[in-house]
Amino acid sequence: MDKRQLGWERHSIDLTGPQSHVLVREPGVGSLSIGPASPGRQVDLVVAADDRIDWHVFDPFRTLSDYPWPRFITYTGSDGGLFDWARTRSIEDATWVPLLTGDRTIDARDSRLHKLRLHLTEPGGRLHLILPDRSASPHFTLELEGDLSRFSCEGVAPKYLTLAPATRRRDANRPVDLPARGVLEQVERLTLWNDPLAQPVSLCCLAHFPNLRSLTLRGAIADLDRLADHPQLTGLELRDMPDLSGLPPLATWPDLDGFIAIDIDDGVGKRLRRELNARARQRPFATHARIAKLRQPDWWAREYGRPFAAWPPRRAKAANAAFDTAQAAIAAATALAEVQAAITAFTLHFNKVKGIETTERETLADAVWQLGRADAATALGTTDALALQWFDAARDY
CATH class of the missing domain: 3.80.10 (Leucine-rich repeat, LRR (right-handed beta-alpha superhelix))
Structure with missing residues (x-):
């Protein structure tokens, strides 16, 4: 009609x-x-x-x-x-x-x-x-x-x-x-x-x-x-x-x-x-x-564990899916290099997303910080500084 x-x-x-x-x-x-x-x-x-x-x-x-x-x-x-x-x-x-x-x-x-x-x-x-x-x-x-x-x-x-x-x-x-x-x-x-x-x-x-x-x-x-x-x-x-x-x-x-x-x-x-x-x-x-x-x-x-709650629904859904993938990879990791690969892949995913704003970049950094603090990641030697270093090295936003 x-x-x-x-x-x-x-x-x-x-x-x-x-x-x-x-x-x-x-x-x-x-x-x-x-x-x-x-x-x-x-x-x-x-x-x-x-x-x-x-x-x-x-x-x-x-x-x-x-x-x-x-x-x-x-x-x-x-x-x-x-x-x-x-x-x-x-x-x-x-x-x-x-x-x-x-x-x-x-x-x-x-x-x-x-x-x-x-x-x-x-x-x-x-x-x-x-x-x-x-x-x-x-x-x-x-x-x-x-x-x-x-x-x-x-x-x-x-x-x-x-x-x-x-x-x-x-x-x-x-x-x-x-x-x-x-x-x-x-x-x-x-x-x-x-x-x-x-x-x-x-x-x-x-x-x-x-x-x-x-x-x-x-x-x-x-x-x-x-x-x-x-x-x-x-x-x-x-x-x-x-x-x-x-x-x-x-x-x-x-x-x-x-x-x-x-x-x-x-x-x-x-x-x-x-x-x-x-x-x-x-x-x-x-x-x-x-x-x-x-x-x-x-x-x-x-209820509040993910940092994407303030994002528009469609954008948040894609971000949460990428986070799930990284989280699963880190949980299965047996070496520090595998944690790095998971966080890098998560970061690179958003290089393909147009128009990442300043506040969204900060949210993604918070997500990387959260991934780096997972038990499996810290047990393999991941630190806050290291996780954010991998994030900065991979992103172009």
Whole structure:
């Protein structure tokens, strides 16, 4: 059946020049992605990283409920006009991957942004953001991911803040200390987001957040004992945390109205259940309280053991297949040369894959590090340095 009969719409738009693009709108889809073509990632409208974009071409488009369309925008590139456009219309959810060759200041104080995600995952210049005023965006949410040292800001602190610093599996024993975040440290609601098996994020940074009332922690987090310095917390959420050592008792937070712990360390989780039951008998939580899915150590290795979880599904499937082959070869190895051959073959496989990005190269290095740490590999004399040496010698990405 013709897509037009299914309600699909085709529009010629002047995105980067006269009739430069054809926009295809699928019924019920409120999202739109714009950026350079990238292997394994589908982009709705392909533009070069430095193309100037006329964002107003989307002004005529509305949803069936007469809400401005698109509702969710993902843009990869260097054009800051998105924030000027947001002064004239509300944007529900915007994700920007800034591809900057130099430092840039973006004035978003009058931008009507409900949620902004900044993925600082590509090398480039520093980004300074003048945050939206409360009059323009009273419930503004900011999410920062990647190299946080490249970001600075001024203005009014957001209503909600998420920090997801770049971490590596190879440095699992060295906690990450977050740099000072200026005005962002005035927030009341904070989320720290991390991979469960990566190097942990240290909670020493919380000393800079005097107004903190609600905290969500996800993944590998270190220095949990520092939570005792924040007895004013009214909300605490713990998710995907294999190590809860040092976590203070729930009685540390007498005003705690909500507590959630899901997919957490089994040992501490049982302790928390006892404390939660005792607390409920004395004074029930005003909002919600839940502890679920307590996990044994082997579960984390099984569910999060592979480093390709963030890759697009098709690309991740191929990477996992190559990893399986290398892992099996190493398990059967009887000499160091056979381990080298397996890791080299794994590395060479990706020389045939187009467009390996910086973050993907780091993920592949983490995978090689993981292969080199297999019992069979270390028994034959493989070291971290040796595995990564073989990786660097074979790759051309």
